[in-house]
Amino acid sequence: MSSSNDQHICLRMKEESGYIVSAAAPPIYETAPFFFNSYDHYSEAANDEKTHYVYSRGKNPTVQIVEEMLAGLEGGEACKCFASGMAAVSAALMCSLAAGDHVILVGHIYETTVSLIKYLTKFNISYTIVHSTSISSVAGALKPQTRVILMESPTSFTFDIVNIPEVAELAKSKGIRTIIDNSWATPLFLKPLEYGVDIVVHSASKYLGGHNDLVAGAVISSQHIMDRIYEEEYELIGGSLGPFEAWLLIRGLRTLPLRMDAHQKNGLAAARFLSEHPAVAKVNHPGLPSHPQHELASTQFKGYSGLFSFELKDSGYEEIRQMVNKLQLIRIGVSWGSAESQIISPNYGYNQQDLKKQHMPESLIRLAVGHEPAELLIQDLNNALS
Numbered sequence: 588m589s590s591s592n593d594q595h596i597c598l599r600m601k602e603e604s605g606y607i608v609s610a611a612a613p614p615i616y617e618t619a620p621f622f623f624n625s626y627d628h629y630s631e632a633a634n635d636e637k638t639h640y641v642y643s644r645g646k647n648p649t650v651q652i653v654e655e656m657l658a659g660l661e662g663g664e665a666c667k668c669f670a671s672g673m674a675a676v677s678a679a680l681m682c683s684l685a686a687g688d689h690v691i692l693v694g695h696i697y698e699t700t701v702s703l704i705k706y707l708t709k710f711n712i713s714y715t716i717v718h719s720t721s722i723s724s725v726a727g728a729l730k731p732q733t734r735v736i737l738m739e740s741p742t743s744f745t746f747d748i749v750n751i752p753e754v755a756e757l758a759k760s761k762g763i764r765t766i767i768d769n770s771w772a773t774p775l776f777l778k779p780l781e782y783g784v785d786i787v788v789h790s791a792s793k794y795l796g797g798h799n800d801l802v803a804g805a806v807i808s809s810q811h812i813m814d815r816i817y818e819e820e821y822e823l824i825g826g827s828l829g830p831f832e833a834w835l836l837i838r839g840l841r842t843l844p845l846r847m848d849a850h851q852k853n854g855l856a857a858a859r860f861l862s863e864h865p866a867v868a869k870v871n872h873p874g875l876p877s878h879p880q881h882e883l884a885s886t887q888f889k890g891y892s893g894l895f896s897f898e899l900k901d902s903g904y905e906e907i908r909q910m911v912n913k914l915q916l917i918r919i920g921v922s923w924g925s926a927e928s929q930i931i932s933p934n935y936g937y938n939q940q941d942l943k944k945q946h947m948p949e950s951l952i953r954l955a956v957g958h959e960p961a962e963l964l965i966q967d968l969n970n971a972l973s
Protein backbone atom coordinates (compact mmCIF):
# COMPACT_ATOMS: atom_id res chain seq x y z
CA MET A 588 0.00 0.00 0.00
CA SER A 589 1.11 3.53 -0.63
CA SER A 590 2.15 5.72 2.31
CA SER A 591 0.08 8.70 3.45
CA ASN A 592 2.90 10.99 2.26
CA ASP A 593 2.59 9.51 -1.26
CA GLN A 594 -1.16 10.13 -1.19
CA HIS A 595 -0.50 13.71 -0.07
CA ILE A 596 1.91 14.28 -2.97
CA CYS A 597 -0.62 12.85 -5.43
CA LEU A 598 -3.42 15.08 -4.18
CA ARG A 599 -1.63 18.35 -3.57
CA MET A 600 0.59 20.23 -5.95
CA LYS A 601 3.19 22.40 -4.27
CA GLU A 602 1.58 25.76 -3.59
CA GLU A 603 4.70 27.54 -2.46
CA SER A 604 6.12 27.43 -6.02
CA GLY A 605 4.24 30.64 -6.68
CA TYR A 606 2.60 29.68 -9.95
CA ILE A 607 -0.40 28.05 -8.33
CA VAL A 608 -2.48 30.24 -6.08
CA SER A 609 -5.48 28.17 -5.12
CA ALA A 610 -6.82 26.60 -8.32
CA ALA A 611 -7.97 23.00 -7.88
CA ALA A 612 -6.34 22.13 -11.21
CA PRO A 613 -3.25 23.88 -12.56
CA PRO A 614 -3.22 26.06 -15.68
CA ILE A 615 -1.79 24.64 -18.91
CA TYR A 616 0.96 27.03 -19.99
CA GLU A 617 0.59 26.18 -23.67
CA THR A 618 3.35 28.52 -24.80
CA ALA A 619 6.67 28.11 -26.60
CA PRO A 620 8.55 31.28 -25.50
CA PHE A 621 8.07 33.46 -22.43
CA PHE A 622 8.21 37.25 -22.94
CA PHE A 623 10.27 39.72 -20.93
CA ASN A 624 9.46 43.26 -19.87
CA SER A 625 13.02 44.47 -20.29
CA TYR A 626 16.24 43.35 -21.91
CA ASP A 627 17.85 43.22 -18.46
CA HIS A 628 15.21 40.79 -17.30
CA TYR A 629 15.79 38.68 -20.44
CA SER A 630 19.59 38.69 -19.93
CA GLU A 631 19.20 37.51 -16.36
CA ALA A 632 16.87 34.67 -17.42
CA ALA A 633 18.91 33.62 -20.46
CA ASN A 634 21.99 33.31 -18.27
CA ASP A 635 20.21 30.82 -15.99
CA GLU A 636 17.57 28.93 -17.97
CA LYS A 637 17.43 26.22 -15.31
CA THR A 638 15.64 28.52 -12.90
CA HIS A 639 13.86 30.91 -15.32
CA TYR A 640 11.16 30.39 -17.92
CA VAL A 641 12.64 31.28 -21.32
CA TYR A 642 11.49 28.64 -23.81
CA SER A 643 9.33 25.56 -23.20
CA ARG A 644 11.84 23.06 -24.62
CA GLY A 645 13.77 23.76 -21.42
CA LYS A 646 11.38 24.81 -18.67
CA ASN A 647 7.62 25.22 -18.54
CA PRO A 648 5.52 25.81 -15.38
CA THR A 649 2.96 23.04 -16.07
CA VAL A 650 5.72 20.53 -16.78
CA GLN A 651 7.55 21.71 -13.68
CA ILE A 652 4.56 20.86 -11.47
CA VAL A 653 4.53 17.24 -12.57
CA GLU A 654 8.32 17.00 -12.31
CA GLU A 655 8.15 18.15 -8.69
CA MET A 656 5.38 15.65 -7.94
CA LEU A 657 7.35 12.76 -9.45
CA ALA A 658 10.61 13.71 -7.71
CA GLY A 659 8.64 13.79 -4.43
CA LEU A 660 7.01 10.40 -5.05
CA GLU A 661 10.29 8.66 -5.96
CA GLY A 662 12.19 10.37 -3.14
CA GLY A 663 14.63 11.88 -5.67
CA GLU A 664 16.17 15.34 -5.66
CA ALA A 665 14.96 16.24 -9.15
CA CYS A 666 13.03 14.97 -12.18
CA LYS A 667 12.77 15.81 -15.88
CA CYS A 668 9.80 14.70 -17.95
CA PHE A 669 10.14 13.56 -21.54
CA ALA A 670 7.89 13.09 -24.56
CA SER A 671 7.94 9.29 -24.13
CA GLY A 672 9.31 6.56 -21.91
CA MET A 673 11.88 5.77 -24.60
CA ALA A 674 13.08 9.40 -24.62
CA ALA A 675 13.55 9.09 -20.84
CA VAL A 676 15.44 5.77 -21.13
CA SER A 677 17.63 7.25 -23.91
CA ALA A 678 18.47 10.32 -21.81
CA ALA A 679 19.39 8.21 -18.75
CA LEU A 680 21.63 5.93 -20.83
CA MET A 681 23.28 8.63 -22.93
CA CYS A 682 24.06 10.75 -19.90
CA SER A 683 25.76 7.76 -18.26
CA LEU A 684 27.74 6.37 -21.22
CA ALA A 685 30.60 7.36 -23.50
CA ALA A 686 32.24 5.61 -26.44
CA GLY A 687 34.04 2.44 -25.33
CA ASP A 688 31.72 1.79 -22.35
CA HIS A 689 29.89 -1.46 -21.63
CA VAL A 690 26.31 -1.94 -20.32
CA ILE A 691 24.83 -4.97 -18.54
CA LEU A 692 21.11 -5.64 -19.06
CA VAL A 693 19.67 -7.74 -16.24
CA GLY A 694 17.01 -10.26 -17.27
CA HIS A 695 14.40 -9.75 -19.93
CA ILE A 696 14.38 -5.98 -20.53
CA TYR A 697 11.65 -4.24 -22.60
CA GLU A 698 12.53 -5.05 -26.19
CA THR A 699 12.63 -1.46 -27.54
CA THR A 700 15.14 -0.62 -24.78
CA VAL A 701 17.22 -3.61 -25.97
CA SER A 702 16.96 -2.26 -29.55
CA LEU A 703 18.15 1.13 -28.28
CA ILE A 704 21.22 -0.49 -26.69
CA LYS A 705 21.88 -2.29 -29.99
CA TYR A 706 21.59 1.07 -31.78
CA LEU A 707 24.13 2.56 -29.37
CA THR A 708 26.74 0.03 -30.57
CA LYS A 709 27.26 2.40 -33.53
CA PHE A 710 28.78 4.80 -30.99
CA ASN A 711 31.12 2.03 -29.82
CA ILE A 712 29.08 1.04 -26.76
CA SER A 713 28.95 -2.70 -26.04
CA TYR A 714 26.48 -4.68 -23.99
CA THR A 715 25.83 -8.04 -22.34
CA ILE A 716 22.35 -9.41 -21.72
CA VAL A 717 22.30 -11.56 -18.58
CA HIS A 718 19.43 -14.00 -18.95
CA SER A 719 19.17 -14.72 -15.24
CA THR A 720 18.51 -12.07 -12.58
CA SER A 721 20.89 -13.73 -10.05
CA ILE A 722 23.67 -11.59 -8.58
CA SER A 723 26.31 -14.17 -9.59
CA SER A 724 25.22 -13.86 -13.25
CA VAL A 725 25.40 -10.06 -13.04
CA ALA A 726 28.84 -10.23 -11.38
CA GLY A 727 29.97 -12.71 -14.05
CA ALA A 728 29.12 -10.21 -16.81
CA LEU A 729 31.21 -7.35 -15.35
CA LYS A 730 34.03 -5.98 -17.50
CA PRO A 731 36.59 -3.29 -16.73
CA GLN A 732 34.65 -1.01 -19.14
CA THR A 733 31.22 -1.63 -17.52
CA ARG A 734 29.68 1.75 -16.66
CA VAL A 735 25.96 0.97 -16.39
CA ILE A 736 23.76 -1.84 -15.08
CA LEU A 737 20.23 -1.53 -16.45
CA MET A 738 17.33 -3.26 -14.69
CA GLU A 739 13.59 -3.73 -14.68
CA SER A 740 11.95 -5.46 -11.75
CA PRO A 741 9.93 -7.45 -12.52
CA THR A 742 11.39 -8.10 -15.95
CA SER A 743 9.24 -7.51 -19.05
CA PHE A 744 6.99 -10.44 -20.06
CA THR A 745 8.74 -13.03 -17.84
CA PHE A 746 8.18 -11.25 -14.47
CA ASP A 747 11.44 -12.36 -12.81
CA ILE A 748 12.50 -10.27 -9.83
CA VAL A 749 15.87 -8.55 -9.47
CA ASN A 750 17.35 -8.28 -5.99
CA ILE A 751 17.76 -4.51 -6.34
CA PRO A 752 19.80 -3.74 -3.15
CA GLU A 753 22.26 -6.54 -4.02
CA VAL A 754 22.80 -5.25 -7.58
CA ALA A 755 23.04 -1.63 -6.37
CA GLU A 756 25.67 -2.60 -3.78
CA LEU A 757 27.73 -4.57 -6.31
CA ALA A 758 27.56 -1.66 -8.77
CA LYS A 759 28.54 0.91 -6.11
CA SER A 760 31.56 -1.15 -5.08
CA LYS A 761 32.81 -0.98 -8.70
CA GLY A 762 31.85 2.65 -9.40
CA ILE A 763 29.16 1.56 -11.87
CA ARG A 764 25.91 3.50 -12.32
CA THR A 765 22.57 1.67 -11.92
CA ILE A 766 19.42 2.58 -13.87
CA ILE A 767 16.03 0.99 -13.25
CA ASP A 768 12.78 1.18 -15.20
CA ASN A 769 10.14 1.46 -12.46
CA SER A 770 7.08 1.65 -14.73
CA TRP A 771 5.56 -1.62 -13.45
CA ALA A 772 5.64 -0.97 -9.71
CA THR A 773 5.30 2.84 -9.75
CA PRO A 774 6.83 4.75 -6.80
CA LEU A 775 3.84 3.71 -4.70
CA PHE A 776 5.01 0.09 -4.61
CA LEU A 777 8.78 0.50 -5.06
CA LYS A 778 11.21 3.37 -4.47
CA PRO A 779 14.47 2.15 -6.04
CA LEU A 780 16.49 5.24 -4.99
CA GLU A 781 16.02 4.11 -1.37
CA TYR A 782 17.80 0.87 -2.32
CA GLY A 783 20.81 2.78 -3.67
CA VAL A 784 19.87 2.84 -7.38
CA ASP A 785 21.23 5.95 -9.14
CA ILE A 786 18.57 6.72 -11.77
CA VAL A 787 14.88 5.79 -12.03
CA VAL A 788 13.13 5.97 -15.40
CA HIS A 789 9.43 5.67 -16.21
CA SER A 790 7.20 5.14 -19.13
CA ALA A 791 4.53 7.50 -17.78
CA SER A 792 2.34 6.29 -20.66
CA LYS A 793 1.51 3.37 -18.34
CA TYR A 794 0.30 3.54 -14.71
CA LEU A 795 1.44 7.10 -13.97
CA GLY A 796 -0.72 8.54 -16.78
CA GLY A 797 -3.21 5.72 -16.32
CA HIS A 798 -5.84 6.55 -18.95
CA ASN A 799 -4.42 5.28 -22.28
CA ASP A 800 -4.46 8.88 -23.55
CA LEU A 801 -0.87 9.95 -23.02
CA VAL A 802 2.67 9.09 -24.14
CA ALA A 803 5.24 10.43 -21.66
CA GLY A 804 8.39 9.55 -19.74
CA ALA A 805 10.34 10.66 -16.70
CA VAL A 806 13.84 10.44 -15.23
CA ILE A 807 14.36 10.94 -11.48
CA SER A 808 17.74 11.10 -9.77
CA SER A 809 20.11 13.29 -7.75
CA GLN A 810 20.33 17.02 -8.48
CA HIS A 811 23.84 16.52 -9.86
CA ILE A 812 22.78 13.90 -12.43
CA MET A 813 19.57 15.74 -13.33
CA ASP A 814 21.47 19.00 -13.91
CA ARG A 815 23.65 17.20 -16.45
CA ILE A 816 20.62 15.59 -18.11
CA TYR A 817 18.89 18.97 -18.26
CA GLU A 818 21.85 20.69 -19.90
CA GLU A 819 22.69 17.91 -22.34
CA GLU A 820 20.16 15.20 -23.22
CA TYR A 821 17.08 17.30 -22.37
CA GLU A 822 17.97 20.62 -23.99
CA LEU A 823 20.11 19.30 -26.85
CA ILE A 824 18.20 16.23 -27.98
CA GLY A 825 15.00 18.08 -27.23
CA GLY A 826 12.54 15.30 -26.34
CA SER A 827 10.78 17.41 -23.72
CA LEU A 828 7.21 16.85 -22.57
CA GLY A 829 4.52 19.24 -23.84
CA PRO A 830 2.44 21.26 -21.32
CA PHE A 831 -0.86 19.58 -22.22
CA GLU A 832 0.64 16.11 -21.75
CA ALA A 833 2.12 17.30 -18.44
CA TRP A 834 -1.35 18.42 -17.37
CA LEU A 835 -2.79 14.99 -18.27
CA LEU A 836 -0.03 13.36 -16.26
CA ILE A 837 -0.78 15.59 -13.23
CA ARG A 838 -4.43 14.55 -13.48
CA GLY A 839 -3.38 10.89 -13.69
CA LEU A 840 -1.11 11.13 -10.65
CA ARG A 841 -3.85 12.54 -8.47
CA THR A 842 -5.72 9.21 -8.61
CA LEU A 843 -2.65 6.96 -8.71
CA PRO A 844 -3.12 5.45 -5.20
CA LEU A 845 -6.76 4.55 -5.91
CA ARG A 846 -6.00 3.14 -9.36
CA MET A 847 -3.02 1.06 -8.20
CA ASP A 848 -5.12 -0.41 -5.42
CA ALA A 849 -7.76 -1.45 -7.98
CA HIS A 850 -5.12 -2.86 -10.39
CA GLN A 851 -3.60 -4.88 -7.57
CA LYS A 852 -6.92 -6.40 -6.45
CA ASN A 853 -8.15 -7.22 -9.96
CA GLY A 854 -4.72 -8.48 -11.06
CA LEU A 855 -4.46 -10.90 -8.15
CA ALA A 856 -8.05 -12.11 -8.69
CA ALA A 857 -7.37 -12.83 -12.39
CA ALA A 858 -3.98 -14.43 -11.63
CA ARG A 859 -5.51 -16.72 -8.98
CA PHE A 860 -8.28 -17.74 -11.37
CA LEU A 861 -5.79 -18.52 -14.16
CA SER A 862 -3.47 -20.47 -11.85
CA GLU A 863 -6.33 -22.89 -11.10
CA HIS A 864 -7.51 -23.27 -14.70
CA PRO A 865 -6.72 -26.66 -16.31
CA ALA A 866 -5.71 -25.06 -19.65
CA VAL A 867 -3.07 -22.88 -18.00
CA ALA A 868 0.45 -24.26 -17.49
CA LYS A 869 1.93 -21.42 -15.44
CA VAL A 870 1.12 -17.94 -14.12
CA ASN A 871 3.99 -15.47 -13.75
CA HIS A 872 2.67 -13.09 -11.10
CA PRO A 873 5.14 -12.11 -8.34
CA GLY A 874 2.26 -11.79 -5.85
CA LEU A 875 1.32 -15.48 -6.08
CA PRO A 876 3.04 -17.81 -3.57
CA SER A 877 3.75 -20.14 -6.55
CA HIS A 878 6.08 -17.52 -8.10
CA PRO A 879 9.65 -18.81 -7.46
CA GLN A 880 10.74 -15.39 -6.13
CA HIS A 881 7.55 -14.55 -4.24
CA GLU A 882 9.43 -14.10 -0.96
CA LEU A 883 11.89 -11.63 -2.48
CA ALA A 884 9.02 -9.83 -4.23
CA SER A 885 7.06 -9.49 -1.00
CA THR A 886 10.03 -7.86 0.76
CA GLN A 887 10.87 -5.61 -2.19
CA PHE A 888 7.43 -4.35 -3.28
CA LYS A 889 4.76 -2.65 -1.18
CA GLY A 890 2.16 -3.98 -3.62
CA TYR A 891 1.66 -5.54 -7.06
CA SER A 892 0.35 -3.88 -10.16
CA GLY A 893 -2.10 -5.48 -12.59
CA LEU A 894 0.39 -6.66 -15.25
CA PHE A 895 1.52 -10.29 -15.37
CA SER A 896 1.86 -13.17 -17.82
CA PHE A 897 0.71 -16.75 -18.14
CA GLU A 898 1.44 -19.75 -20.32
CA LEU A 899 -1.09 -22.04 -21.96
CA LYS A 900 -0.58 -25.82 -21.85
CA ASP A 901 0.79 -27.40 -25.07
CA SER A 902 0.20 -24.37 -27.21
CA GLY A 903 1.78 -22.07 -29.74
CA TYR A 904 0.70 -19.29 -32.06
CA GLU A 905 -2.55 -20.94 -33.25
CA GLU A 906 -3.89 -21.70 -29.74
CA ILE A 907 -3.02 -18.18 -28.57
CA ARG A 908 -4.75 -16.70 -31.63
CA GLN A 909 -7.93 -18.69 -30.93
CA MET A 910 -8.00 -17.84 -27.24
CA VAL A 911 -7.35 -14.12 -27.70
CA ASN A 912 -9.92 -13.83 -30.50
CA LYS A 913 -12.63 -15.18 -28.16
CA LEU A 914 -12.15 -12.42 -25.59
CA GLN A 915 -14.97 -9.86 -25.51
CA LEU A 916 -14.13 -7.52 -22.65
CA ILE A 917 -10.33 -7.70 -22.64
CA ARG A 918 -8.91 -5.80 -25.63
CA ILE A 919 -5.95 -6.77 -27.82
CA GLY A 920 -3.35 -4.03 -27.38
CA VAL A 921 0.33 -3.46 -26.75
CA SER A 922 0.20 -1.06 -23.82
CA TRP A 923 -0.76 -1.43 -20.16
CA GLY A 924 -1.50 0.57 -17.03
CA SER A 925 -4.95 1.93 -17.81
CA ALA A 926 -8.61 1.33 -16.91
CA GLU A 927 -9.11 -1.03 -19.88
CA SER A 928 -7.74 -4.57 -19.65
CA GLN A 929 -5.39 -5.43 -22.50
CA ILE A 930 -3.78 -8.65 -23.68
CA ILE A 931 -0.84 -9.39 -25.96
CA SER A 932 1.61 -12.20 -26.68
CA PRO A 933 5.20 -11.87 -27.87
CA ASN A 934 4.35 -14.86 -30.10
CA TYR A 935 2.86 -13.17 -33.15
CA GLY A 936 3.72 -16.00 -35.49
CA TYR A 937 6.72 -14.72 -37.38
CA ASN A 938 9.21 -14.42 -34.57
CA GLN A 939 9.73 -17.97 -33.22
CA GLN A 940 13.52 -17.66 -33.54
CA ASP A 941 13.49 -14.37 -31.63
CA LEU A 942 11.46 -15.92 -28.81
CA LYS A 943 14.04 -18.71 -28.45
CA LYS A 944 16.92 -16.24 -28.49
CA GLN A 945 15.23 -14.21 -25.78
CA HIS A 946 14.60 -17.32 -23.63
CA MET A 947 10.83 -16.82 -23.78
CA PRO A 948 8.29 -19.66 -23.99
CA GLU A 949 6.20 -19.88 -27.18
CA SER A 950 2.94 -19.95 -25.23
CA LEU A 951 3.50 -16.78 -23.21
CA ILE A 952 0.62 -14.29 -22.97
CA ARG A 953 0.76 -10.94 -21.13
CA LEU A 954 -2.36 -9.65 -19.44
CA ALA A 955 -2.72 -6.06 -18.20
CA VAL A 956 -5.69 -6.06 -15.87
CA GLY A 957 -7.72 -2.85 -15.74
CA HIS A 958 -10.64 -1.66 -13.64
CA GLU A 959 -13.53 -3.71 -14.98
CA PRO A 960 -15.40 -5.76 -12.32
CA ALA A 961 -13.22 -8.78 -11.47
CA GLU A 962 -16.08 -11.26 -11.99
CA LEU A 963 -16.59 -10.01 -15.58
CA LEU A 964 -12.86 -10.28 -16.33
CA ILE A 965 -12.79 -13.82 -14.98
CA GLN A 966 -15.89 -14.72 -16.98
CA ASP A 967 -14.24 -13.35 -20.14
CA LEU A 968 -11.04 -15.34 -19.52
CA ASN A 969 -13.04 -18.47 -18.70
CA ASN A 970 -15.06 -18.25 -21.94
CA ALA A 971 -11.91 -17.71 -23.99
CA LEU A 972 -10.10 -20.64 -22.38
CA SER A 973 -12.96 -23.10 -22.74
Ligand SMILES: Cc1ncc(COP(=O)(O)O)c(C=O)c1O
Pocket residue numbers: 671672673674697739743768770771789790791792802803804921922
Ligand atom coordinates in the same frame (compact mmCIF):
# COMPACT_ATOMS: atom_id res chain seq x y z
C1 LIG B 1 8.82 -1.45 -19.34
C2 LIG B 1 8.71 -0.37 -20.38
N1 LIG B 1 9.60 0.62 -20.38
C3 LIG B 1 9.57 1.62 -21.31
C4 LIG B 1 8.61 1.61 -22.29
C5 LIG B 1 8.63 2.70 -23.32
O1 LIG B 1 7.71 3.67 -22.98
P1 LIG B 1 6.96 4.63 -24.05
O2 LIG B 1 6.06 3.76 -24.84
O3 LIG B 1 6.27 5.62 -23.19
O4 LIG B 1 8.03 5.23 -24.89
C6 LIG B 1 7.64 0.60 -22.32
C7 LIG B 1 6.58 0.63 -23.36
O5 LIG B 1 5.79 -0.28 -23.49
C8 LIG B 1 7.71 -0.43 -21.36
O6 LIG B 1 6.83 -1.44 -21.36
